[in-house]
Amino acid sequence: MAPRAQGELQLGGLPRPLVRLTPAKLTTWTGCRRRYRMAYLDRPALPRGGAWAHNTLGAVVHTAMRALFDLAPGRRQSHAAAALVATHWSGEGFADNAQAADYRSRAQDWVVRYVDELDPDLEPVGVERWVSAPTQRIVAEGRVDRIDERDGELVVVDYKTGRHELTVDDVRGSQALALYAFAARRTLRRECRRVELHHLPTGTVAGWEHTEQSLGRHLQRAEEAADEIALATDTLATGGNPEILFPPTPGRACSWCDFRRHCPEGRASAPELRPWALLAP
Numbered sequence: 054m055a056p057r058a059q060g061e062l063q064l065g066g067l068p069r070p071l072v073r074l075t076p077a078k079l080t081t082w083t084g085c086r087r088r089y090r091m092a093y094l095d096r097p098a099l100p101r102g103g104a105w106a107h108n109t110l111g112a113v114v115h116t117a118m119r120a121l122f123d124l125a126p127g128r129r130q131s132h133a134a135a136a137l138v139a140t141h142w143s144g145e146g147f148a149d150n151a152q153a154a155d156y157r158s159r160a161q162d163w164v165v166r167y168v169d170e171l172d173p174d175l176e177p178v179g180v181e182r183w184v185s186a187p188t189q190r191i192v193a194e195g196r197v198d199r200i201d202e203r204d205g206e207l208v209v210v211d212y213k214t215g216r217h218e219l220t221v222d223d224v225r226g227s228q229a230l231a232l233y234a235f236a237a238r239r240t241l242r243r244e245c246r247r248v249e250l251h252h253l254p255t256g257t258v259a260g261w262e263h264t265e266q267s268l269g270r271h272l273q274r275a276e277e278a279a280d281e282i283a284l285a286t287d288t289l290a291t292g293g294n295p296e297i298l299f300p301p302t303p304g305r306a307c308s309w310c311d312f313r314r315h316c317p318e319g320r321a322s323a324p325e326l327r328p329w330a331l332l333a334p
């Protein structure tokens with residue numbers, strides 16, 4: 054991908070500042086603009102729904118993996134990872150103590166298997182590393198779960214704990230991973246083409262090697278989204294109608310949207326789920 058110079062986009066003859074774009078913002082905008090407005094623009098911030106058990110599970114596993122790499126290399130063993138899951142455990146969102154204990158035990162099994170299969174000499178370049186890089190129209194930024202180095206190049210590693218195993222198509226199509234690769238490359242000043250999803254429940258890895266063209270396509274789509282975000286946000290700030298600028302996108306995702314309680318269209322379009330409904334069976 055040809056490097057782009059930092060600058061500003063001319064919109065209606067006026068330059069606009071670069072849009073800071075994290076993968077989470079981009080995903081939210083792409084999924085539902087009303088949700089984007091409620092999450093990032095409405096002030097005071099609207100109260101969100103309660104905790105989801107699957108999110109709690111994912112957060113604990115991520116925290117345990119980060120803490121594992123805080124240990125001295127010789128102590129990064131599977132039993133230490135299991136202990137860290139217990140240390141950082143939370144029962145938020147689970148049906149009861151028995152269900153929480155079941156999933157805590159599952160999470161410990163996942164990290165034990167995962168760590169047993171890691172290269173014992175692995176020393177990541179970054180763990181939960183913040184990366185950031187400007188293009189002409191956006192600042193792509195975010196926190197990467199892990200950045201490895203292999204054969205002189207950086208590899209973006211994203212942990213996943215969801216119900217379904219990930220495929221190569223998931224990795225190739227992930228805008229988040231592409232933004233991370235671009236930002237990691239510029240932040241750490243080393244080549245970064247490979248991105249990977251590590252699915253801990255199944256112990257599988259789905260990877261993809263980006264080309265300059267595929268990274269460029271992802272970046273272009275992100276910049277186009279940023280233009281739309283900037284236009285809608287600026288128009289809202291000058292008195293635009295939020296319902297027109299940020300329309301709802303009712304669908305299945307309304308079942309687990311944090312802003313469902315504030316959204317009549319969302320409530321009408323999908324059933325309410327119990328907080329533990331999205332755990333793997």
Ligand code: SF4
Pocket residue numbers: 085086087088301302303304306307310311312313316318319320
């Ligand atoms: S409930 Fe659905 S339509 Fe409403 S904000 Fe959430 S995702 Fe959008």
